[in-house]
Amino acid sequence: MLNEAVDGTFTQARNTGTEALRERIAAELLAARERTTGLTGVDDHDLTAQHSPLMSPLVWDLAHIGNQEELWLLRNVGGRDPMHPEIDPLYDAFEHPRAERPKLPLLPPAEARAYAHEVRGRALDLLAATPLDGPAPLLRDGFAFGLIVQHEQQHDETMLITHQLRQGPAVLTAPEPPDTRTGPLPAEVLIPAGPFTMGTDTEPWALDNERPSHQLELAAFRLDTTPVSNAAYQRFIDDGGYDDPRWWAEAGWAHRQQAGLTAPLFWRREGGQWLRRRFGVTEPVPADEPVLHVSWYEADAYARWAGRRLPTEAEWEKAARFDPATGRSRRYPWGDQDPTPELANLGQRHLRPAPVGSYPAGESPYGVRQLMGDVWEWTASDFRPYPGFRAWPYEEYSEVFFGPEYKVLRGGCFAAAPVASRGTFRNWDYPIRRQIFSGFRTARDAEQD
Structure with missing residues (x-):
């Protein structure tokens, strides 16, 4: 019985x-x-x-x-x-x-x-x-x-x-994102050297390129506390960053010249002020928002100009998932619970990123903010399979894209749904792409101290 x-x-x-x-x-x-x-x-x-x-x-x-x-x-x-x-x-x-x-x-x-x-x-x-x-x-x-x-x-x-x-008047509306900033933040944080578990074997709806989990040992590095802002990116423009080949990868410089890039997509200079078009509305570029609609080449050039670099995909994931107190990798920067509006700007609740430094409740154990939501973040890494990768349930989802032609983006954006946003989720695109909701943050080796 x-x-x-x-x-x-x-x-x-x-x-x-x-x-x-x-x-x-x-x-x-x-x-x-x-x-x-x-x-x-x-x-x-x-x-x-x-x-x-x-x-x-x-x-x-x-x-x-x-x-x-x-x-x-x-x-x-x-x-x-x-x-x-x-x-x-x-x-x-x-x-x-x-x-x-x-x-x-x-x-x-x-x-x-x-x-x-x-x-x-x-x-x-x-x-x-x-x-x-x-x-x-x-x-x-x-x-x-x-x-x-x-x-x-x-x-x-x-x-x-x-x-x-799309050209024409606005047809979409949404409330403004909340300003949840808490005051001055350090420009960067230290991510100490050591091992961490990258990828997943346990996330039930994880896609094949997120699997399997594997151990990596990373050197110490420093990472921007927040994504690079429009104000910071304007300093790069004002300093002639688009006109100086020193800051550009060879392929990036060739593309900049061929495409005539002078600023992020949808920006234009008018009367001494930068304006942008956003879903049918023209508005001043907000200084405190993460820069948006930049290509990998532009992000890489900015990082070189700033004396820094883009983080690798592994560095980004360690900063977003690793909990030094427990030694385990979490689902999200804030823990294992699903995203809520207090934790991250996801799901098209808003039609723009929140100001840099927002969402303190969603920061990682290292104090890094906005690793999830707001803008997709370019990384330095090519889109490659993890050790032990197995295509499933069909090869065309990931396998046909592996290689140096594509760069990895992480973290989701204000347009990404929570169900398709997690600490292991991998996005990828050509390094010339700018129409996507892409931004970035920068890193540097800790041994540069």
Whole structure:
């Protein structure tokens, strides 16, 4: 009788955990779709126009979200037949470059909305009927559903980039981020030498490039307490930083000349003042915000001009995750609990970064602030696999991008959803990219003291 009672207790606990996971997945799916709906709530012209050759039309992103959800959930998990197999090639991100997508016979807006809506309804029905505690790897901890939630939120961020590139009056609004600064901060902090665990084996929805966890030994280094601000970056501009090849990598200098770079994207000088365009509004560049829309080459040039360097990806992760009091790597700078509005600027709650030095409750054990949210931070590192990497559940997610062509960004930004932001999450892009919500902070070797 005792064994039966114990088994019954374990079964009840397991069932309770499964139902809580099911409810969380449903909530995440609904939250992502609410955001998608808001970002695609423009007229048909805006929805089908290509606002930049760097980006897809918004209507492509909308149907692509539905197509990937159908592929992974309805077909792979549910074993259903394709709903519209003829559209699969149209929404294969590897088959058609973004610049060519407006020429494709895409689903028109009403049909794209109907398709995404129908897929979502079927996916929610599948979620209600699918065991999430079985041996199938795609279903363990609800991974397939977590993959789709993250995919949709990442495309929501991509669509927000499209809104920033879009010409015309503002169509998006959001409250201003809170100013939670607490007074003067040290310019930099010391991260002592020693080992730490990078990557993860335990984060249930971590993507393949975040795995596996592995031990690294790092030398001591010093890291900026906050991201580099607009005011600091203006000093680089005013000192002729864009005109002096000493500060630029050879490829960066060639690109600066070819592209005619003179300031961050969306900045312009007018009447002795720097202005910027932000989601359809022209405003003075705020001195105390993290600099935004700079390429890796620009970030690297600034760091050289300042007598510093960009941190490596490993240095960034140690500063963000390692707790010297316990010797373990945490999920986030502040601990293991999920992000809240008091801890980080994530999830498009605001349409701009908070002032540098904000979010004291979210700082790391070393006292570094804003490592999560506000701006993606360029690192010095190429996008490479971790030791023991295994592509899963498909090679095209990460493996085809490994190499020196891409640089790693860390930490999320104000547009990144909490579900796709964690201390191990890795983003990557070409070093010339500026339309993304990218900033940076700098580092230096501690032995320079």
